[in-house]
Amino acid sequence: MATDRDFTAPVSSIGWRWLGRVAGGLVYLFLILPVLVIFLSAFSPGAYPQFPPESVSLRWFQAFFDNRAWLKALQVSAWLLLVVTPLTTLLGTTAAYALARLQFRGRDVLQAFVLSPLIIPQVVLGIALLYVLTGMGLSGSLTGLAIGHILVALPYAVRTVSVSLASMDRRLETASMSLGATPAYTFRHVTLPLIKPGIVAGAVFAAVTSFGEVSVSLFLTAPGTVTMPVRIFTYIDQTFDPVVNAVSAIFIVLAVLALVLIERTIGLTKAM
């Protein structure tokens, strides 16, 4: 079969294939370029990085850990992550399970609704939440920020859990219930262990989304509740603080950690 292909395929197709490969490779280089730039600048001694780098320095990391305001922002972001991740995972897992198991008219509409925060312009989400949370007296509070983060992260959690549910053998649930187990017992002891990879991946997505969220947070933040990304935003917007170099490297390391966790649970190929 393979030789038959070589006879019929015109010579030019080999050329096209290589052209495609080189073009594809260049696109991946373009995608990875900013990450390389950030590592270059995080370890460079000057405020602006040089290429090729002349020496390596950890002074921006030192400056970060010496700065109280940056540490306070890290604390706010960490608090949010610890609150948002379990709540988003809980809401996402239950919603994904119900959407996968229920049959009713309008389910597709409901599904689109659950995923809609992904593509609703973030200024719209920001203003709407700002207005409502101000009315509830929660504007600028950590609770308000947590609500915003859960809203933005929920679609990711629902998606990853749905991926696990779709590949799960449902006869196991049927077997459990035909042996007399209640739906709740079956969910707890049969379904949950089987979809654990999706739940863990969903939690990772929720944590990463919360930690990096800026567009909605900017609307809900107050001087006492500045998150890391919001602080980075205001610093880039107003001045140029090279400490941002080191902060960026920290974010990249967390992204790599998240990548490893996702690959070990549902696998990168199914993550999106």
Add this chain to the structure above:
Amino acid sequence: MNISLPLSRVSTSGNSLFSWLLLAPGMLFLAAFLVVPGILLIVLSLHDVDGMLMVLPTYSFSHYIEAFTSAGYIRALGTTLWVAALTAVLCVLLAYPAAWLLVSTRSRAWRTVLYVILISPLLTSVVIRTFAWIVLLAQNGLINDVLRRLGLIDAPLALLWNMKAVIVAYVQVMLPFAVLPLATSLGEIPAALPRASQSLGAGARHTFLHVVLPLTIPGMMSGAIIVFALAAGSYVTPLLIGGRLQPLLPIGIYQQALQIANLPLAAALSLTLLVVTAAIAGVMSYVQKRWERRVYGH
């Protein structure tokens, strides 16, 4: 990324009350913090404001009239849609070779590397990715530094604070959203199809244009819709890279809401943006469905 879930069509029985109970918390959360805010945003956009920008109890379409009669906002909406469309087209064009490389790579290790490059931007804050572009493009940034040391330029080039820089950064930030659905589309084409076309005498280019390309239009459209919607609605990247003077509607809305504190006008502008982008995305997804029916026959 798919904006849909892999849901089964098999009917179920017995545990449906339990499933409804599980559905409740998520729905209550979304009702309280997505639906109610949405409705209140519509009401807010209809409130009048006085000279001090205090919200008055009276209602009118004054903010919509201002949005649609002021040359500035009309131009901002036009520029926003144009930039979003251009970003979507560029993303799909660049996504094609990238998706093809992903699908045709046989080595598992290399494929993992490509997936890491594709997924990692989605796990990195948009501020960080935008910051990287500032480091690259600034007056004393990397590109100017390298060009100057190579002796190619004397004075630094002004690469930042213009729309071209915004579009370059947008394309880079949003490219994975275009590559992933396209790769799914390409991966689903049975290997026998292009082979059959070529064994019947069609050249590589003819096979691509008449067999492969039509089958991947749905994947290209899914990517284009997501990129368009995201590019039309975000303000962080254009604000940091293009500067606060770029005539883009999301930047205008951000400033009206947080700096000028005219919330009703910001609400009217953001609802206008939402409706217009949703309408365009809706038309695109209708075209996509029609095409799918034509190509796959269902």
